[in-house]
Amino acid sequence: MSRFPLIFRHYFKRNALNPINLAVYLALPVALVVLNVLGNIGVVEMNVGDIDLLPETVVTQFTTMLAAAFMVSFQFFSGELLLESIYSDFREGPQRWRLLATPVPQRTFLAGLSASSWALNLVQGILIFGIIALAFGVYWGNLLVFIAVLLLISIMSQLLAALFSLLIPKQKLASIVWNLFCFAQMLLAGFFFVPLGDSAFATFMATHGTPLSLGWRAIAYAGPVLYDMSSALFNIGILAAITAVIALAVIILSIGRRKKA
Numbered sequence: 059m060s061r062f063p064l065i066f067r068h069y070f071k072r073n074a075l076n077p078i079n080l081a082v083y084l085a086l087p088v089a090l091v092v093l094n095v096l097g098n099i100g101v102v103e104m105n106v107g108d109i110d111l112l113p114e115t116v117v118t119q120f121t122t123m124l125a126a127a128f129m130v131s132f133q134f135f136s137g138e139l140l141l142e143s144i145y146s147d148f149r150e151g152p153q154r155w156r157l158l159a160t161p162v163p164q165r166t167f168l169a170g171l172s173a174s175s176w177a178l179n180l181v182q183g184i185l186i187f188g189i190i191a192l193a194f195g196v197y198w199g200n201l202l203v204f205i206a207v208l209l210l211i212s213i214m215s216q217l218l219a220a221l222f223s224l225l226i227p228k229q230k231l232a233s234i235v236w237n238l239f240c241f242a243q244m245l246l247a248g249f250f251f252v253p254l255g256d257s258a259f260a261t262f263m264a265t266h267g268t269p270l271s272l273g274w275r276a277i278a279y280a281g282p283v284l285y286d287m288s289s290a291l292f293n294i295g296i297l298a299a300i301t302a303v304i305a306l307a308v309i310i311l312s313i314g315r316r317k318k319a
Contacts, residue, residue: 199281
């Protein structure tokens with residue numbers, strides 16, 4: 059009988075009942091999204107007269123896209139939970155030796171840990187979706203596109219966390235690199251409202267150059283701002299391809315590490 063369900067429940071309960079995890083990976087992202095939306099709605103309303111659309115339409119579009127930008131961003135930042143757990147349980151902490159002494163293969167523990175972290179990521183995305191929809195009455199567009207983006211971005215963040223743990227020997231360095239990677243994605247995708255110029259490179263990075271820009275624009279193309287399903291599906295296809303490449307890299311590196319051991 060597989061021990062995976064039991065291991066999954068153990069790690070999910072450990073993550074979900076940890077007040078620090080709840081604060082950092084659930085409460086804080088939701089609060090930041092709500093505060094940013096509230097803080098920027100006033101700015102939009104002051105300038106809405108310069109836009110040839112109904113004021114309610116402009117505010118709704120802006121609110122949706124700001125929330126979508128933060129949602130996809132926090133999916134990546136929350137991948138650090140898996141990154142830290144891999145190091146603490148399998149690399150640097152005393153838990154490593156206890157796990158090695160059990161008859162259950164390490165890959166089963168890793169699978170349960172990854173699945174529990176992924177589940178918490180999904181809960182975070184669903185909370186942002188639901189709270190923003192209920193509190194601000196936003197229109198998220200095509201629900202299937204939103205679900206596809208959430209699933210792909212959340213899976214990609216877990217795979218990247220696993221990849222970082224395979225490539226970087228120390229937890230502190232891995233955590234620093236991870237956060238720099240996440241902030242760099244936000245900057246290149248244009249989420250910081252920092253002008254990066256009109257060069258072809260800047261335009262590409264803001265539209266298709268990062269997983270964040272791909273996911274964010276897929277949601278935008280599916281109804282909230284435009285209705286261009288072919289572009290939305292194209293972005294989802296690229297996200298799926300990137301996810302598959304990262305998964306393949308994780309598998310190859312894991313097999314290589316196992317052979318060395």
